[in-house]
Amino acid sequence: MSETSFTLSQLQSWMQNALHAPSGVPKNQANAMLTSHPRFSGADGLAVYQRSFFLRIVSCMRDQFPALCHALGQGLFDDFVAEYIVAAPPESYTLYDLGRRFPAFLQSNRPDSADARETWIDFVVDLARFERQVFVMFDAPGAETTGYATLQTPDAALRLQPAVSLGSYRFPVAMYYHDVRAERPASLPPLDAMHVALVRKNYLTQTIPISAAQHLFLQTLHEGHSIDTSLSTLATHTGTPREQVRAAWETQGGTRDVWIKAGMFVVA
Template sequence: MQSALIEPKATSRQEIETRVRSTSRLSAVAALGIYQNSYHLRIAACMRDQFPALCYALGEGLFNDFVAEYISQAPPESYTLYDLGRRFAGFLQANRPDLDAPESEPWVDFIIDLARFERQIFSTFDCAGAEDLHLAQLTTPDPDLCVQPSLSVAAYGFPVGDYYHAVRQEKSPQPPEREPVYLAVLRKDYVTHTVPVSFAHFIFLQEMCRGGTVGSALSAVSQQLSQDLARVKLAWSEVSEIRDNWIEAGFFLDRSRA
């Protein structure tokens, strides 16, 4: 039935009449047309809820066209539609209009980055969080720090976080210029937060999100930035406001109380 809703032209009249009951006033084909229209409206509305900034950037008409093509290539895998947008950024990347061009178009790169970020936000809102766990305190020693379940970090080529929040605040933002940004996203007390971080902090948090410790995260920063490990450790211990701010923001759990 799902294939008939998505691609009615590929479904024979006989199959439609087998699956859809006709009435004295409505043929099976006409009934399927009504079902199909309702189905696509529901899908489009769900995707607009999951990607509001992307819908704003593209315009609702073009956004809906992308969604229709996306659904034909990647039909929903669950009746809840929760994971409907999981593959959307990948779809946009695979079908970008400049695939064969010598250089990528900044506008296309921005659209794909924005889709990735909005998926990160949406996933964070509904994933496991720290609401029933023991968050770290300022007095928690480094060996006992581990990231809370909802924390994720990602690198983007545009300030997609600023653009997203401007759209949500109805500020009518313009497409931004290319600029590398690194964002941490987490949920604390059932509220989702976006936190810009530096490249060094991105490396650190990425290592911890992979299950690393403070020690292994400092080593990752040292290796990737070609910095002396002793200096990196010294900076971590001396610039305590970074650690304190992250703890107060809810980045970490106290593993000793797990």
């Protein structure tokens, strides 16, 4: 190390920047900052850490976005990750939070223009959004310890459980994701709007395709409203008589029963 004195905070900041943006560290600067070894210089030692850091980061990102990696190809995916960690360096001590800003990064750094959007980039952004939500569900607060509602639970006592996530996408990204995970052939799907509810019950996450109307109903519940209020909102929005909406909800073996069995509700 050089004779110049640095505080611990300065050294940590320099090392962090050197790992996040390797190309921004001149070799002579690394040699001045780091102690050399008879067999390799300070710059050589830093290069080992830089490569290891990136390999660890990109490995975690592939685990968090496996379908996106498949869609882009590993080489292009890794290039996006390299740009991402420079623009949005890790902020947390845990790699769990690593991909939180990745969908927004992809949207903000689109290679197309606002006047000529390319369909495949829309798909990439939507797929990243979906995969992030799937990943978050693993550690999201749930109802595993408190229990779930049953078919006998009255509507007035039904509330969405914490581990329910709603999403709207321009493509059937959930189908693409599950094809990739099941190692089935998967290709770029056509534009076809899809609404999805992710539900974790007993530590297993399931994907439930839902209609636009069902999405509105669940979103109203998610905002803290009751079943009764949510049904009324749905009736008003769709122009359907309220009695008809409630009858469809209460049909034996219908949506209410299916969603309760899926673990979507808890007792308020």
